Amino acid sequence: MIDTARSYCPNAVLYLSAIPPVSAEVSEQNENNTNNASIQACNAEIEQIAQENSAVYIDAFSALADENGCLPADAAADGIHPAKDYTEKWAELVKESIAEAEEK
Numbered sequence: 001m002i003d004t005a006r007s008y009c010p011n012a013v014l015y016l017s018a019i020p021p022v023s024a025e026v027s028e029q030n031e032n033n034t035n036n037a038s039i040q041a042c043n044a045e046i047e048q049i050a051q052e053n054s055a056v057y058i059d060a061f062s063a064l065a066d067e068n069g070c071l072p073a074d075a076a077a078d079g080i081h082p083a084k085d086y087t088e089k090w091a092e093l094v095k096e097s098i099a100e101a102e103e104k
Helices: 001-007 024-030 036-051 060-066 083-102
Strands: 014-018 056-058
Touching: 001 036, 001 056, 001 083, 014 036, 036 056, 056 083
Parallel strands: 014 056
Antiparallel strands: none
């Protein structure tokens, strides 16, 4: 996918975002292997892909996680999809990443 994007826009800055955490409850239920440990493993791969392809990695996991590495219980009605306040935090992180990349 990165190669395809670069074939159309070779000078574009590409951004790869980490998968955000899920709540402790969702992580413990582990339905369909949805838990914060597997999300962290996927994020490590996303970060590696970003590094190997000169893309910007956005660490949405850390930005949205509480002190226990989980999405706070009040951050999502279903424990998975961040509510407005947390989506806005994520969007702000993306904006900051874009601004930092433009400065370089």
